[in-house]
Amino acid sequence: MSQIRRFFECTKDLYVDGFRNMTVGRSLWALILIKLFIIFFILKIFFFPDRLNSDFDSDSQRAEAVREALTQQ
């Protein structure tokens, strides 16, 4: 049990100390967070809805819509 606790404490220290002592990493994390925010909270929500999931309720409706789209062209 103590070994497991020690493992988790070491893992926690690895990440906590690592993040605390970052130099270049700070600007990189800022860049990553800005990027993730833009991607998930702006692009995904406002510009990239999943067409079939948002327009239809069930898989059989989606299949029917695709059948129509693929056989009516």
Add this chain to the structure above:
Amino acid sequence: MNDLLATVDWSRAQFALTAMYHWLFVPLTIGLSVIVAIMESIYVRTGDAKWKGITKFWMTLFGINFACGVATGIILEFEFGTNWSNYSWFVGDIFGAPLAIEGIVAFFMEATFVAVMFFGWEKVSRRFHLAATWLTAAGVSLSALWILVANAWMQNPVGMIFDPDQMRNVMDNFTQVAFNSVAMNKFFHAVFSGWVLAAVFVIGVSSWLLWRKRNVDTARKSLKIASWFGLIGIVMTIWTGDGSAVEVARVQPMKLAAMEGLYDGAKGQSLVGIGILNPDKKLGDKLDPMLFEIAIPKGLSILANHDADSFVPGINDLIEGRAINEAGDTVSTVSYAERIAAGKRAQEALRAYGEARKAGDTAAMQRAKDIVMANFKYFGYGYFDRADEAVPPVALTFYSFRVMVMAGGYLMLLFILLLFICYRRTAVLEKAWLHWAGIISIPVVWICSQAGWVVAEVGRQPWVIQDLMPTRAAISDVTTGSVQLTFWIFAILFTMLLAAEISIMLRYISRASKKDIQQTH
């Protein structure tokens, strides 16, 4: 129809923009992770602290690139759901399964071991740290494997059965999908090309250090490792490229014909080494397709079939369903007119299947299903009215292939020259022309890498899934305006992010170069 094509073209442009932006980072991550692991192995083996400093310098550059590339691929998945919903549904779990595996592998392997790589220098033993670095490199390549498995399935769809009820392809043989011969060649070709790209990056940065006369010993050591690594990478890239060419000849002969600007094939077909296409050449006319060419006799037959006297079909041969067998007799294959007829039969039957399903007529459903399955191999051809609609853009494919090959040839010479200089003419390492050759090679290797993907993806047009789904059938019911809007948003966003990312990298290189890199640990 014009509006549909505009939507398709803008969606393709948007996908190409996103994929090419994503591919700026991926090959460097793949290759640099291995270079860093090699340098750290030298440190652990020799115990020489200088190598720890060198490893940390390149590891930080790896980290910057890794961070810059994070999440850029996710946008491609958004585009599938929004712009390419017919395609996303049609491919079913075949595309989803490899991408899900990639997500899990990427998250667990990279997130765990990257943290040990960057945060664990003073926390874990040297050997454990080295193992984490190698496992990161392996994880990065494994991630690429699953993406390329998904891509290869689009080029050579195997291991699935089409279910007209669900309107999607259902995986029935995971092994066939995962070990698709196209995927294997593509994976190794992409990984080794990543080695080449990373080697040139290290050479370029080291050349800059030499030019500025900063950290000269670090630069020389890095240059030597990168040159060996790059030479091994380029030899393996050529070898796997040869395997890819054989696969293209087998499963996408039209792409091969476009790569060569070849309209009428022959036995013992020559390969265009250097050439200029005739811009007036149209399908079906008698004009010479080349204005100028330097050809390698029998080269294409060797490249495509590993047989100097074999027949390689041209665009006209494929369209007309004509081949020449080993005995030299002209034989018939399936012409594009027959494929179009089969595709239309499959689509008509699929429509009938849907109507029978609505009416609850199971006997009619079965009859229709039998016709769909019998003709499904050519399902996608049913969208065409003329054979020339199934021909890829010849000029872009032809020139991109030559850009890739010529840039690759230049890089091979560069690695050989650098190794010769590193071992036999070390005084030349102080020459400015050599430094500039190294620096200028950085954009060359990226152009080479991107050109390779242009050959692969433009050359397979008009297919999004070979023979089964053309690009125009894959598109969602979206307006051209909405795709144009997001295209320009991406163009602006990617430009800004790229500028920020390059600036972080250059600032770090400049700052680190002013200190003693070998003592920075």
